[in-house]
Amino acid sequence: MHEMSLCEAIVQTLEEQASTHAYTKVKRVRLSVGPLSCVEPEALKFSFDACTRGTLADGASLEILQAEGSAWCFGCSETFPITGHxxxxxxxxSHLVHVTSGDEFKIKDMEVV
Ligand SMILES: [Zn+2]
Known part of the structure; x- marks a missing residue:
C-alpha cells in the first residue's frame, strides 16, 4: 500500500526533526498534496493513525491540504491549473500539454509541544 510507505516516511521525518527542533510530541500535521500524487486522503489518514501509534506523533491529527497542479500548453504557451491527468x-x-507541477507530497507545517 502506497499510503503506508508515505506515512512511514512522514513519521521518520517527524522523528528526525524532533532532535533538531527539540520537541517531544506532535499534535497536528498538515500535508500539502498535489492532484497527481495518487494519494487517497482516507487511506492516508488510516495509514497515518497506524504508523504514528507508539511514536511521538501518536494521536496527532492529520490535515490534508489540496495543492494545485499546473501545466503548460505547447500550442499556445498558456500556463493553467490542473486537478488531474x-x-x-x-x-x-490542445492535449499537448506539459505538466509542470501537481505530484507534490510534503509536510506543509505542524504543531508540536
Ligand atoms: Zn493552449
Missing amino acids: GQPCPRCG
Whole structure:
C-alpha cells in the first residue's frame, strides 16, 4: 500500500526533526498534496493513525491540504491549473500539454509541544 510507505516516511521525518527542533510530541500535521500524487486522503489518514501509534506523533491529527497542479500548453504557451491527468488546455483545447507541477507530497507545517 502506497499510503503506508508515505506515512512511514512522514513519521521518520517527524522523528528526525524532533532532535533538531527539540520537541517531544506532535499534535497536528498538515500535508500539502498535489492532484497527481495518487494519494487517497482516507487511506492516508488510516495509514497515518497506524504508523504514528507508539511514536511521538501518536494521536496527532492529520490535515490534508489540496495543492494545485499546473501545466503548460505547447500550442499556445498558456500556463493553467490542473486537478488531474489528461486535462486539455482551457484556452486552445490542445492535449499537448506539459505538466509542470501537481505530484507534490510534503509536510506543509505542524504543531508540536
Ligand atoms: Zn493552449
